[in-house]
Amino acid sequence: MRTEDLPTVRALDLFAAMSDESFADLMQGAFFQRFPPQVMLIEEGDTADFLYVVVEGMVEMIAQGNERETTIAVMEPVSTFILAAVLRDAVYLMSARTLERSRLLMIPAESIREAMERDPAFTRAMVRELAGAFRGVIKSLKSQKLRSAVERLANWLLVAHDDQGANGTVTLGIDKRTLAALLGMTPENLSRAFGTLRGYGIEVAGREIVLSRPDDLRGLAKSNPLIDDRET
Amino acid sequence: MRTEDLPTVRALDLFAAMSDESFADLMQGAFFQRFPPQVMLIEEGDTADFLYVVVEGMVEMIAQGNERETTIAVMEPVSTFILAAVLRDAVYLMSARTLERSRLLMIPAESIREAMERDPAFTRAMVRELAGAFRGVIKSLKSQKLRSAVERLANWLLVAHDDQGANGTVTLGIDKRTLAALLGMTPENLSRAFGTLRGYGIEVAGREIVLSRPDDLRGLAKSNPLIDDRET
DNA sequence: CGGTCGGTTGAAGCTAATCAATTAGAGTGG
DNA sequence: CCACTCTAATTGATTAGCTTCAACCGACCG
Numbered sequence: 354m355r356t357e358d359l360p361t362v363r364a365l366d367l368f369a370a371m372s373d374e375s376f377a378d379l380m381q382g383a384f385f386q387r388f389p390p391q392v393m394l395i396e397e398g399d400t401a402d403f404l405y406v407v408v409e410g411m412v413e414m415i416a417q418g419n420e421r422e423t424t425i426a427v428m429e430p431v432s433t434f435i436l437a438a439v440l441r442d443a444v445y446l447m448s449a450r451t452l453e454r455s456r457l458l459m460i461p462a463e464s465i466r467e468a469m470e471r472d473p474a475f476t477r478a479m480v481r482e483l484a485g486a487f488r489g490v491i492k493s494l495k496s497q498k499l500r501s502a503v504e505r506l507a508n509w510l511l512v513a514h515d516d517q518g519a520n521g522t523v524t525l526g527i528d529k530r531t532l533a534a535l536l537g538m539t540p541e542n543l544s545r546a547f548g549t550l551r552g553y554g555i556e557v558a559g560r561e562i563v564l565s566r567p568d569d570l571r572g573l574a575k576s577n578p579l580i581d582d583r584e585t
Numbered sequence: 586m587r588t589e590d591l592p593t594v595r596a597l598d599l600f601a602a603m604s605d606e607s608f609a610d611l612m613q614g615a616f617f618q619r620f621p622p623q624v625m626l627i628e629e630g631d632t633a634d635f636l637y638v639v640v641e642g643m644v645e646m647i648a649q650g651n652e653r654e655t656t657i658a659v660m661e662p663v664s665t666f667i668l669a670a671v672l673r674d675a676v677y678l679m680s681a682r683t684l685e686r687s688r689l690l691m692i693p694a695e696s697i698r699e700a701m702e703r704d705p706a707f708t709r710a711m712v713r714e715l716a717g718a719f720r721g722v723i724k725s726l727k728s729q730k731l732r733s734a735v736e737r738l739a740n741w742l743l744v745a746h747d748d749q750g751a752n753g754t755v756t757l758g759i760d761k762r763t764l765a766a767l768l769g770m771t772p773e774n775l776s777r778a779f780g781t782l783r784g785y786g787i788e789v790a791g792r793e794i795v796l797s798r799p800d801d802l803r804g805l806a807k808s809n810p811l812i813d814d815r816e817t
Numbered sequence: 818c819g820g821t822c823g824g825t826t827g828a829a830g831c832t833a834a835t836c837a838a839t840t841a842g843a844g845t846g847g
Numbered sequence: 848c849c850a851c852t853c854t855a856a857t858t859g860a861t862t863a864g865c866t867t868c869a870a871c872c873g874a875c876c877g
Contacts, residue, residue: 397811416723418731418809425726437716437723446723446811469712473705480701480708483715484669490722491648491669491678494657497729498769499650502833529856537730542833544857559842559856577650579629579678734865761824774865776825791824791874 358385358408361431362458365406367482368475375472383460394449394457401438401445403459407431410455413531415448424534425493427452427527436482439465452527485584495580502538506546507574508581509536510555514564521567525560590617590640593663594690597638599714600707607704615692626681626689633670633677635691639663642687645763647680656766657725659684659759668714671697684759717816724812731812734770738778739806740813741768742787746796753799757792 359380362368368376385408388394394405397417405412407428414425414434425447428434438445439462469476496505509532513523525532533543547557553573554566564570591612594600600608617640620626626637629649637644639660646658646666657679660666670677671694701708728737741764745755757764765775779789785805786798796802 416727416731418727418812419736419807421731423727423730425723437719440712440716441720441816443720443816444811446720446727469709473708476705476708476712477701480672480711480715483712483719484672487669487715487719487722488673488675488678490719490726491657494722494726494729495648495650495655495678497726498655499648499653504651539834540856541835541858545833548857575651579676580650584673584675771866772824773826773867777865780825 358456358458361408362406365431365433367433367436367478370478371468371472371475375468375475378471379460379464379468382464383458385456385458387456388451388454390451390453390455392451394451395435395445397445397448399445401435401441401443401462403462404433404436404439404465405449406433406458406460408456408458410457411452411526412455412457413450413452413527415450415534416446417448422534423537424531426489427531427535429526433482436479436486440469440479440483442466452531488584492580497537499580502536502542503546503549504574505536505538506543507550507553507570508576510550510562510564511567511570511574511576512581512583514567519567521564523562523564525562528560590688590690593640594638597663597665599665599710602710603700603704603707607700607707610703611692611696611700614696615690617688617690619688620683620686622683622685622687624683626683627667627677629677629680631677633667633673633675633694635693636665636668636671636697637681638665638690638692640688640690642689643684643758644687644689645682645684645759647682648678649680654766655769656763658721659763659767661758665714668711668718672701672711672715674698684763720816727812729769734768734774735778735781736806737768737770738775739782739785739802740808742782742794742796743799743802743806743808744813744815746799751799753796755794755796757794760792 363376368379371379388410394412397415407430409430412428412434414428416423416425434449435445435447442462469479496508500508510523517523527535529543530540533540536543538546547555550570550573553569554564555570556563556565595608600611603611620642626644629647639662641662644660644666645656646660648655648657666681667677667679674694701711728740732740742755749755759767761775762772765772768775770778779787782802782805783789785801786796787802788795788797
């Protein structure tokens with residue numbers, strides 16, 4: 354196993370507070386694995402055997418049903434996914450698929466549960482992590498239930514704009530169909546939503562978006578920190 | 586403080602595993618309080634001062650924004666709410682309002698955080714609780730993004746039917762406007778959705794619903810355990 | 818008995834999904 | 848470098864689902 358990334362993993366909030374021994378134990382059964390793009394890592398309904406950490410690349414969390422499929426979240430380095438299923442020793446509620454060539458750290462679920470038994474600091478970090486994740490989903494649900502498609506897009510753009518330095522441009526890190534699924538709409542509707550935003554100073558050229566009048570956009574978006582602010 | 590309900594609280598998964606001392610400490614600063622119906626207990630944006638336990642009555646969790654309001658969940662005895670905000674020492678993401686005359690146990694947020702520092706068994710119970718809550722919201726989000734309004738209602742009815750003994754009838758514990766908000770639709774649309782379900786053996790008389798052909802309903806609902814099953 | 822409130826019904830409009838066709842772009846191989 | 852291919856994205860036309868507004872009904876309550 355390549356160890357040069359271990360410090361990065363160790364630095365995650367989830368692992369930072371735990372003791373050196375606990376961390377060593379945890380990494381005992383863990384391993385890195387590379388995956389090509391568009392690989393299904395897990396399928397909803399599978400039993401939770403591993404906790405995943407995205408070290409490089411990008412992973413899409415997907416929900417299926419009703420002959421449809423929607424994107425719940427997109428995970429970027431360095432973050433974990435399907436923690437809740439692992440902790441409950443339950444079945445995954447979401448599938449995961451790589452969006453790009455990715456490198457993942459896979460930690461056996463059993464190791465996680467054992468570490469929790471032994472290391473209270475780790476357990477507490479887990480509580481913080483889960484509470485944050487919970488709040489994240491609540492925000493998604495609020496966005497979905499309280500906003501129109503155009504509003505969701507506008508707010509997503511404003512958040513991305515801030516993340517990327519608020520210099521008047523946004524570069525999409527994912528393709529538009531994935532963005533559409535994430536925002537809960539069809540690709541066609543996303544395209545039209547971008548069209549609507551043209552009236553608010555948005556120019557789209559492939560994956561490059563220009564926000565020429567952010568304040569106009571904010572007027573439309575009616576951003577709400579209780580939906581849009583990232584958990585700290 | 587009335588102590589006759591403490592055993593009930595103690596029996597909750599969240600509190601069952603903790604030590605007697607920890608529990609005593611936790612209850613030290615806690616108190617019961619009665620509220621009339623339709624009282625706003627907390628408003629989203631407030632800082633999290635208390636963890637609430639619904640001991641009697643019913644409480645609605647609400648999200649606001651965009652001059653709208655939607656119901657995220659309805660809490661019944663005996664369960665806790667706004668745990669995540671308390672743990673993160675953050676601001677509430679949801680408001681809470683009593684639906685009926687209710688009695689709540691209020692535990693100071695600080696006590697919860699202290700108990701977590703001292704009692705690892707409590708912290709682990711917290712992890713389980715939060716993981717379960719997380720999975721619950723994911724299910725709501727899936728339902729919202731993958732199903733139509735009629736399908737959401739059909740599945741909600743089937744779950745309620747099971748909960749109430751699967752004897753062919755369901756009694757609504759909440760009024761229809763609240764149910765509509767919970768399912769993410771308008772009251773008018775809920776009314777029409779019930780109308781549609783008449784074709785599947787559903788008869789509605791006030792709060793009494795008869796499911797004369799549950800299998801028909803199941804055919805329409807296309808239930809999915811990964812959305813509809815309760816966390817154990 | 819009148820009033821209020823929750824629920825229902827009808828009509829109209831709007832948002833978003835669907836279906837179909839076209840265009841744009843990225844990558845491939847000659 | 849250019850044609851060729853494949854997929855992503857856009858655009859147009861239509862339909863479906865849901866919301867909105869308004870009127871109405873019926874139960875419960877003072």
